[in-house]
Amino acid sequence: MQSQTKPRFDPHSPQIQAYLKDVDYGTFTREGMMVAFPTCLPGMTVPIVPDESHITALDVTEDGMVYGGTSGRQTHLFVASFHGKNGIVLDLGMPAGATKCAAVCCGPSRFVAFVNGARGGRAVSGPLMELAGEDFIQEWGFDQPVLTDHGECVPGEPVVDAVVDASRKTIVAITPHQLFTTNPDSPRIRVVGEVPGAGRIAVASRGGIFGRDDGGSLWHYDPAAQTIHRRAVRLPDSFGDQPPVWAAERRSGRLYTADAEGRLFSFDEGQGFSGPLGRAPLAPVGPMAVTLDGRVFGFCGDEIAKMFCYDPRTREVSNLGVAVSVIERRRYGYVFGDAVTGRDGEIVFGEDDDGGHLWLYFPRIRAV
Amino acid sequence: MTKPKGIGRREFMKGGTGIVAGGLALANAARSESAGQYGVKWYPFTEHPDSDTCWSLSVGPDGRIYAAACAEGVPGGVVKPVRYNEQKDGLDYLFDLGEKVNDPGDSGRATQCKIHYSFAPSMSDGVLYMATHLSGPPIDLPVYNPWYSWHDEKRLFRGAALLAWDTRKDQVLWWDTLIPKEGCRCLLHDEERHLLYALSYPRDHFIIYDLKTRKRRDVGRIGSINGQTLFLDKQHRVWTTNDYGHLVRYTPEKDRLEVSPETLPHAAYQTGWHSVFYDVAPSPDRECVYASTWCPNPHLMRIWPNDGEWPRVENLGPATQGRDATFPVDMFRDHCGGLAFAGDGKLYYVASRWRDAVYNPLPPPHKEHEGVVWRLDPRTLEREEVTRLEHPYGFAHYVSRGAVDHNGDLFFGHVGSRPCGIFKVSMPASRKRENAHLPIRMWG
Numbered sequence A: 001m002q003s004q005t006k007p008r009f010d011p012h013s014p015q016i017q018a019y020l021k022d023v024d025y026g027t028f029t030r031e032g033m034m035v036a037f038p039t040c041l042p043g044m045t046v047p048i049v050p051d052e053s054h055i056t057a058l059d060v061t062e063d064g065m066v067y068g069g070t071s072g073r074q075t076h077l078f079v080a081s082f083h084g085k086n087g088i089v090l091d092l093g094m095p096a097g098a099t100k101c102a103a104v105c106c107g108p109s110r111f112v113a114f115v116n117g118a119r120g121g122r123a124v125s126g127p128l129m130e131l132a133g134e135d136f137i138q139e140w141g142f143d144q145p146v147l148t149d150h151g152e153c154v155p156g157e158p159v160v161d162a163v164v165d166a167s168r169k170t171i172v173a174i175t176p177h178q179l180f181t182t183n184p185d186s187p188r189i190r191v192v193g194e195v196p197g198a199g200r201i202a203v204a205s206r207g208g209i210f211g212r213d214d215g216g217s218l219w220h221y222d223p224a225a226q227t228i229h230r231r232a233v234r235l236p237d238s239f240g241d242q243p244p245v246w247a248a249e250r251r252s253g254r255l256y257t258a259d260a261e262g263r264l265f266s267f268d269e270g271q272g273f274s275g276p277l278g279r280a281p282l283a284p285v286g287p288m289a290v291t292l293d294g295r296v297f298g299f300c301g302d303e304i305a306k307m308f309c310y311d312p313r314t315r316e317v318s319n320l321g322v323a324v325s326v327i328e329r330r331r332y333g334y335v336f337g338d339a340v341t342g343r344d345g346e347i348v349f350g351e352d353d354d355g356g357h358l359w360l361y362f363p364r365i366r367a368v
Numbered sequence B: 001m002t003k004p005k006g007i008g009r010r011e012f013m014k015g016g017t018g019i020v021a022g023g024l025a026l027a028n029a030a031r032s033e034s035a036g037q038y039g040v041k042w043y044p045f046t047e048h049p050d051s052d053t054c055w056s057l058s059v060g061p062d063g064r065i066y067a068a069a070c071a072e073g074v075p076g077g078v079v080k081p082v083r084y085n086e087q088k089d090g091l092d093y094l095f096d097l098g099e100k101v102n103d104p105g106d107s108g109r110a111t112q113c114k115i116h117y118s119f120a121p122s123m124s125d126g127v128l129y130m131a132t133h134l135s136g137p138p139i140d141l142p143v144y145n146p147w148y149s150w151h152d153e154k155r156l157f158r159g160a161a162l163l164a165w166d167t168r169k170d171q172v173l174w175w176d177t178l179i180p181k182e183g184c185r186c187l188l189h190d191e192e193r194h195l196l197y198a199l200s201y202p203r204d205h206f207i208i209y210d211l212k213t214r215k216r217r218d219v220g221r222i223g224s225i226n227g228q229t230l231f232l233d234k235q236h237r238v239w240t241t242n243d244y245g246h247l248v249r250y251t252p253e254k255d256r257l258e259v260s261p262e263t264l265p266h267a268a269y270q271t272g273w274h275s276v277f278y279d280v281a282p283s284p285d286r287e288c289v290y291a292s293t294w295c296p297n298p299h300l301m302r303i304w305p306n307d308g309e310w311p312r313v314e315n316l317g318p319a320t321q322g323r324d325a326t327f328p329v330d331m332f333r334d335h336c337g338g339l340a341f342a343g344d345g346k347l348y349y350v351a352s353r354w355r356d357a358v359y360n361p362l363p364p365p366h367k368e369h370e371g372v373v374w375r376l377d378p379r380t381l382e383r384e385e386v387t388r389l390e391h392p393y394g395f396a397h398y399v400s401r402g403a404v405d406h407n408g409d410l411f412f413g414h415v416g417s418r419p420c421g422i423f424k425v426s427m428p429a430s431r432k433r434e435n436a437h438l439p440i441r442m443w444g
Helices: A014-026 B009-013
Strands: A033-037 A054-060 A066-071 A077-081 A088-093 A098-106 A110-117 A122-127 A148-152 A161-164 A171-174 A178-182 A190-194 A209-213 A217-222 A227-234 A255-258 A263-268 A285-290 A296-300 A306-311 A316-321 A323-325 A331-333 A336-341 A347-351 A358-362 B039-044 B057-059 B065-069 B080-085 B090-093 B119-122 B127-131 B159-166 B171-180 B183-190 B195-201 B205-210 B215-221 B238-241 B246-251 B256-263 B276-282 B289-294 B299-304 B312-318 B336-341 B347-354 B369-376 B383-389 B399-404 B410-414 B421-426
Touching: A033 A323, A033 A331, A054 A110, A054 A347, A066 A110, A066 A336, A077 A110, A110 A161, A190 A227, A209 A227, A255 A285, A285 A347, A296 A336, A323 A358, B039 B383, B057 B119, B057 B410, B065 B127, B065 B410, B065 B421, B080 B421, B119 B183, B127 B171, B127 B183, B127 B195, B159 B183, B159 B195, B171 B183, B171 B195, B171 B205, B183 B238, B215 B256, B238 B276, B276 B347, B289 B336, B289 B347, B336 B410, B347 B399, B369 B410, B383 B421
Parallel strands: A054 A098, A054 A336, A098 A161, A285 A336, B057 B399, B276 B336, B336 B399
Antiparallel strands: A033 A358, A054 A066, A066 A077, A066 A098, A077 A088, A098 A110, A110 A122, A122 A148, A161 A171, A171 A178, A178 A190, A209 A217, A217 A227, A255 A263, A285 A296, A296 A306, A306 A316, A323 A331, A336 A347, A347 A358, B039 B421, B057 B065, B065 B080, B080 B090, B119 B127, B127 B159, B159 B171, B183 B195, B195 B205, B205 B215, B238 B246, B246 B256, B276 B289, B289 B299, B299 B312, B336 B347, B347 B369, B369 B383, B399 B410, B410 B421
C-alpha cells in the first residue's frame, strides 16, 4: 500500500491561521453590501436575455434614475429606479442593429444613447421616464416610450464614449478620430475636430472635457469656447498606452484615474495630476465611482475582478474582494463595464457579463 | 462561535459523518447482509490512501467500469482513475493523473485532484475522455479557493486537464488543457460531431472543445451555480440548467445558449432557485432523459427534449423524504444521484434517507443516514426499494454517479465516508443482460 501524502505546513502556525481567516472572510465583499438587481421587475417580467445583457454604459439623473445600455447580440436601453416604491429595471427597447452601447447621457428631459453596430455609431434618444410616483407594489400604469434613432454620428466610425457637460445641455462624444457635440433634447451632430478617441472621457472640475491624446497626454475640450486643445495636459509617465478610466467626485469635480499598473491618481483642472495616491490590488483598473464622502470604489483585475476602495481621508487603498450578492439575487459578480454614483451615495455598477445585473453597492458607514 | 450542527463540506470530505473511519488495513471489500437478491459489495480505494471522494463513475467504451479516486481534501492530492477488474473482483489503479499531465501534486499550485462527472466515452476508437476539476489545495496550504487565488500565479489551478485514455491499449494517447485556470464540472461527448462540451468552475462558462482541431471556445457564462450534468439530444443540442432551475439549451446551428421559460420541478415552497441538474440518465430508446436536481428536496423528472419548442417535463416527485420546510436541510444529507438504466429496462438511482424525529424516525438497525437503491419502472412510474448501500465504517448515502457494466451489474461512486470507494450492486440474474450498458451514456 502506498503512503498518504504529507502536507508541508503546520496547520497551527499563525501564517496558516491567517490564510484560512483571509480565505473565509476576505474572498468576497469584505465590507458594505452588494445587491445584484436583475434587469426586470423581479417576479413580474423576465430579465434581458443573457447574451444581450452586458451592461457597458450608465448615467444617472439628478433624482437618482439610472439610465443604461447593454452590449451583446443586441443592445437594450433601460432605466432603473430603486427608490420609493419602484425597485425596477425597465427595458426601454432595442435600437435596431446595435450590438454595443458605448455611452448613455441624461439631459434635462431626454436621454441619448450612443450605440454601435455594423454601421457607424448612432445616437438614439428617448424621454426621461416619470417613475417616482409609480407604485410597483400595488398597481402601475405607463407605456413603453418610443425611441428615436437620430442616425449615424460620424459616418463609418463607432462612438467610443460620450459625456454630458455640467449644465446637462451639451453632450461631448468621441469616435476613434473625431470629437463631436450634440444636444440631449434635440440631437444634432456637430463635428468639432480631430482627437485620437480611446477609452473613457470625463468632465473635470471647471467644466472642461478631457480624453486620452497621443504623446502621453490628454486633450482638452472647452465647451464654452467650443475648441479643442491637443496635448493639453501631460500624463504621469507610468500611464502607458491603456485607455483611461475616470471617476468624478461630484462636489469638487475632482477626477480619479489609474495607470497601467493600477496606481491611482487624482486630476484637478488647473492643477493637473496628483502624485500616486495608492495602488489598486490588481491591474487593470476598471469602472470606478466616488461616494458622497469622497471614497472611491472600483473594480480591478481581469476575468474575476476584485473591488477596491480608496479613502482620501486615510490615503489608503483596500481590497474589498470579489463581488457577491446574497440579497435580491444570489450571484457572483466578475466583470463590470461602468459605474455611477446613486442618489444617496450608493454606487451602481453595470455588470458586463452574460446575465448582467445592476449591482448596488452600499458602502460601510464609517464609525464616528 | 457556534457552528451549525450538520455535515458541512470540510467535515464531509474528512469523512466526519458521525462514524469513525476504520483503518485502511481493515477496509477490504465487505458484502452487506441486508442486500437481499441484489448483492452489494464495497471496493475501497485502498491503494490510493489520499483518496477521499469519488465524483466520477462511468462505463467505458469497453463496457468496463471506470471511477475517479479523487483526493481533494489532502494538500497536494492527485486523482487516480481506477477500473473495476472482474477477473480479480477488485480495482486496477491506472495512473497518477498529475504525472501524466506534468502537473504533479507538489507543484505548489492547486492540484489535479479530481474528475468530477467528467468521463465521456468515444465508441469508435475505444477512447475514454476524462477532464479534471479543482479544489485540492497546494501541498503547503490547507485549502484552495479559486476566487481567492484567481490572480495568484503561484497558487492558481493550472486548468482542467483533458486526457484521451485508450481503453484498448491502456495508455494516455494525448492530453491538453481543456479550460485554463478553471475546473471542469461536467463533460459530454458528441461523437458524431467530434466535440466535447464542458461547464467551467468557478465562472460557470459553457465550453466547446473541438477534438479535430483541439481548440476550445468559450460560449459564455450561465450563472453562479454549475449544473452538474450536460446531456445531448438527438438533434445534437446540449442541455443543462441555470441558477433558477430553467433549462439551458445550446443549439449548434444557432451557436447560442437559450433559456427555457419554465422552471424544472421543485418543492412547492421553493422558487426553483438552485434546481440545477445533478444527474441525468438517458432512456434506452433515447427519446427522453430522467434527471434529479442538486437542491435540498431534490426532485426526479422525465424530460422529453424533442417534444415542442421547449421540452415536456414530467414531475416524478421528490426523491427523498419529507422535512421541516422552515429549515434548509444539509445538502450533504439530502441527495439523489447515480441514475442509470439497467438491463431490465428499469431506472435505478440512489436516494438518501436520514433519521428525523418527526418525518422519518428510522429505528435501529437503520443507520442515521442511508443510501437507498431504488428501481423505477418507466412505464408505470412505480418505484421500489431494492437494497441499501452499506459502507463498512460509515454512511453510504451520497452517491455521485452510477453505471451498468457490460455484464449488466450496477456500480455506484460514493462520496462522504473514508475510506472512499465504489459499490457494486450485483443484479439478480433475471434482471441483467450482457451489454446492458448500450447504447452508452455520452456524458459524465
